Each structure stands twice: as structure tokens, then as C-alpha cells.
Amino acid sequence: MHRLMYPMRTYLIVSGKGEETNVMAADWVTILSHDPLMIGVAVSPRRYTHRLITKYNEFVVSVPSLDMLRDVWIAGTKSGPAKLKEMSITLVPSMKIETPSIHEALANIECRVVDNKEYGDHTFFVGEVVGWSHKREAFKDGKPNLKAKFLAHAAWTDFVTFEDKIYKTE
Numbered sequence: 528m529h530r531l532m533y534p535m536r537t538y539l540i541v542s543g544k545g546e547e548t549n550v551m552a553a554d555w556v557t558i559l560s561h562d563p564l565m566i567g568v569a570v571s572p573r574r575y576t577h578r579l580i581t582k583y584n585e586f587v588v589s590v591p592s593l594d595m596l597r598d599v600w601i602a603g604t605k606s607g608p609a610k611l612k613e614m615s616i617t618l619v620p621s622m623k624i625e626t627p628s629i630h631e632a633l634a635n636i637e638c639r640v641v642d643n644k645e646y647g648d649h650t651f652f653v654g655e656v657v658g659w660s661h662k663r664e665a666f667k668d669g670k671p672n673l674k675a676k677f678l679a680h681a682a683w684t685d686f687v688t689f690e691d692k693i694y695k696t697e
């Protein structure tokens with residue numbers, strides 16, 4: 528039934544630091560507040576990521592492009608930091624937190640956990656955005672550049688991107 532909410536954007540959640548850095552795929556990510564900017568992500572307690580966010584109280588929401596699909600799939604189907612050896616992403620220091628960012632991502636949004644609550648079989652982690660970085664060509668004039676191939680998830684193995692066409696309301 529949750530697929531009735533799809534297609535949804537897919538993100539990468541980076542957690543931990545150093546040798547213990549981990550990356551998982553996440554669709555269940557949302558903006559909660561504009562000022563201060565707050566973001567929430569629903570993470571199952573079964574994920575290694577859950578353990579790391581709980582331990583360090585921070586995470587990065589990375590925005591992958593379609594070009595990163597192979598890595599997104601590994602991040603979303605394998606568990607624990609060992610999967611990073613199979614992935615071709617480059618971890619780089621974040622601006623404000625110790626959890627690293629992903630160089631290849633279109634944007635990296637750095638969050639400090641301000642709250643968490645269990646809802647059914649997931650924990651909803653709320654993060655306040657304390658730093659960010661982005662690829663200049665992916666966000667032009669304050670808007671996403673659809674040529675950057677933002678990634679969305681349609682069904683389990685099926686992903687899509689946005690057509691490069693804008694429909695104006697007036």
C-alpha cells in the first residue's frame with residue numbers, strides 16, 4: 528500500500544565517521560520546518576544506520592543523481608560500512624559536522640539530531656540543518672536544474688528521473 532505514495536525521491540543517508548562511516552538509501556525523507564530548517568527521516572531499527580545515528584546524533588542527507596544509481600542500489604540493499612568498498616563514491620569532509628559528505632552527490636545536507644520518536648516499525652529522526660554544500664550546476668538561480676538528473680524511486684528495482692520540461696501555472 529505504501530507504494531501508492533510513489534514515485535518518491537531517493538536520498539542517501541550518511542552516518543558515522545572514519546572507518547565506521549556508513550551510507551544507506553532512503554525514500555522516507557521530508558522537510559519539516561523552514562526556519563530553523565529541519566529535516567526528518569524514517570529509519571528502521573534493523574538498519575546499521577540506525578545504530579550510527581543514535582550513537583553520533585548526526586547524519587548527512589545526500590542528493591544522488593541517476594548517474595549514481597549503482598551505488599544507491601548497493602547502499603539500499605547491503606548492510607554496514609563494508610559496503611563502501613564496493614561503492615564508487617568519494618567521502619569528503621562536511622562543513623559543520625563530523626559525518627562526511629559524498630563528493631559525487633548533487634547536494635549534501637548536514638543535520639544534527641534534535642529529536643527521535645518511534646512510529647510503528649521505524650524511528651523518525653529529526654535533524655536540524657547546520658551546514659550544506661551543493662554542485663553549482665545542479666541548482667541554478669535558486670532552482671534545481673533538471674538536467675542534473677535528480678533520482679526518484681518508482682517501485683522496488685525501478686527508478687526514474689524528471690523530464691527536463693517546466694509546466695508554468697501562469
Ligand SMILES: Cc1cc2nc3c(=O)[nH]c(=O)nc-3n(C[C@H](O)[C@H](O)[C@H](O)COP(=O)(O)O)c2cc1C
Pocket residue numbers: 537549550551552553554555556569570571573574575576577599600602603604605606607608649680
Ligand atoms: C530506494 C530505497 C529506499 C529505501 N528507503 C528506506 C527508508 O526510507 N528507510 C529505511 O529504514 N530503509 C530504507 N531502505 C532500506 C535500506 O536502505 C537498506 O535496508 C540498507 O541496506 C540499510 O543499510 P544499513 O544497514 O547499512 O544502514 C531503502 C532501500 C532502497 C533500495
